[in-house]
Each structure stands twice: as C-alpha cells, then as structure tokens.
Amino acid sequence: MNMWFLGTGAGRPSKYRNVTAVALQLPEPTCSLLLFDAGEATQHQLMRTSLKLNKIEYIFITHLHGDHIYGLPGLLSSRSFDGGITPVQLFGPVGIRSYIETTFAISATQLDYELIIHELTGNEGVVFEDNRFKVEVAPLEHRVTCFGYRVTEQDQPGKLLxxxxxxxxxxxxxxxxxxxxxxxxxxxxxxxxxxxxVTGPTYIGRVITVLGDTKPCDNAITLAKDADLLVHEATFAAGMEEKAHEFGHCTTAEAAETAVKANAKRLVMTHFSGRYSNEDLVQLEEEAGVHFSPVTAATDFLHIEIKRATHIE
Incomplete structure (x- = not known):
C-alpha cells in the first residue's frame, strides 16, 4: 500500500501547498486508488505524480467545506476523458449528491461510467466491504457534519510453500x-x-485512518485504534488550542495526543494553516514529536509506503 498527499493545506491554496486531498493506492494486481477529499485542483496535483485518474474507484469525502470538495466535479468529469469506464463509489455527508448532480446538470456534464453515491447519515459502522478491504466511518467534531474513515485491509493467506x-x-x-x-x-x-x-503464516491486514477536520474527540481515537498509519489534521501550532477549537480544528500537540491514546504506529499531520511555510513544518513536527513518534509533517506530494504488519504465527 502507498499513500500520496496531493494537498496538505487548510482553507485555501497557498504558494506552499494545495488544499486537501489524499490518495491511498491498494496493492497489486489492481492498484486501485481510494481518494480522500478532493480540494480545488486535485486533478492537477494527480498529474504531477505517477498515479492514474482512471484508477480511482472509491472517493471518501470527509465534509462539504469547499477546500475539501471544490475539485471533485472536474476530477470526476476528467476521469471519463482519461479512459475511466469502471464504476466509482462516492461516499460523503448528506448534500454531496445534490452538489454533484446540480453541478453536472448546470454544466451539461456526462460521465462514461457509473457513479454510485452513498450519503452518510452520521451513524458509526462499516459502510463498505469486499474481499480486499473494509471501510468504517464515524462522525467527528467540526463546524459542519464531518467524518473520519478507517480502512482495514483484509487478512491475506500466506504464500504457498x-x-x-x-x-x-x-x-x-x-x-x-x-x-x-x-x-x-x-x-x-x-x-x-x-x-x-502447505502455506505460510497469514498476513495481517494493514489499517489506515484518515480523519477529516476535527477538534479532539473520542471517535478520532476509536477510528485510529492500533492504526498502521494515522492521517490527522494539525491546522495550528501547539499553544493555539483556543483558536483551533473555535474553528473546529486541532493543534500539532493534540494530533500527537490522539495518536498516543489510539496506540497508532505512525502519525502524519496535514491540513496546515496558510500562516505556516514549509520551513515552519520542522517546528510543527518537533512540537508533535514531544508527545509521539514517529511523526511527519506532510508536504504536497509526500509519498509513504505502508508496509505489511508482522504476520500471524
């Protein structure tokens, strides 16, 4: 599995980073993409990587703020021109269907593939499962309805001996x-x-948690429990908790504290305020590192390989 950070900024694009989008690439042979949020110009960001637009098969929207969805209609439309013919399943809060259907109706956009839209009600639980992975969702605490997602890879049989x-x-x-x-x-x-x-030990499925915008909350910890990788917003620096909570966000220290409480194996922080330059990320990383390790402050186009956990004996 591989995780690509296509946009790591909050609110609006800056000269340092684009707005939110994260892509999770599944293992061979499918190499399908799971996309989490699609801020403005996400498809442009994809073009600067080795990822293919037509490989996107699942899209998970955390909430309906513009910096998380303004790039979605164009991306879905371009997928048709990029040879995408397989269905796409889109998950998001109530209102995502109206947003897409209205935009497509006004712009006379037609897709060459089936778009299956699932509007989430806010109840916790499994929203998707097949023989490769399952996805669980739970509401977070933000200014609007917002979700976090937990992707669990199904255990895989060992190699034939x-x-x-x-x-x-x-x-x-x-x-x-x-x-x-x-x-x-x-x-x-x-x-x-x-x-x-005649087979070796079973391989444990990997767990990846991607949280939307949120203040510290219990569901964030639950979704991130024992995750191999936790992607957590860190809009503000440590010491700015009051301002962060006013706008429904977390600080670097709070993201790290969630990782500690969840017993996550690795933390990657994203969704940084435009007040921070890339040079400031060193300080933000150090703030979180006081509480949890390993931690990374993501930059656009950061690529992380998520290796398999130790197999079951």
Missing amino acids: VHKLKEYGIEAGPLYGALKRGQSVTSPSGLLIHTDD
Missing part, C-alpha cells in the same frame, strides 16, 4: 490455484491436503 507441495507430489498447475483459493485438494497419492498444510 513449494517444498511442502513437492513433498506431497503436487506439481504447479490447477491444484496450486485451488489451494490459493482456500480449497482442499487430493494429492496424487490420495492424501487430502488442506490449504493450511
């Missing part, structure tokens, strides 16, 4: 495929072989 297969006289072919699918097979000698007999 070739030396074990040879011991049972099983050669490469259809029986390999059956065992990979979890099916039991009969060896040439008539012995019933189960998948567990």
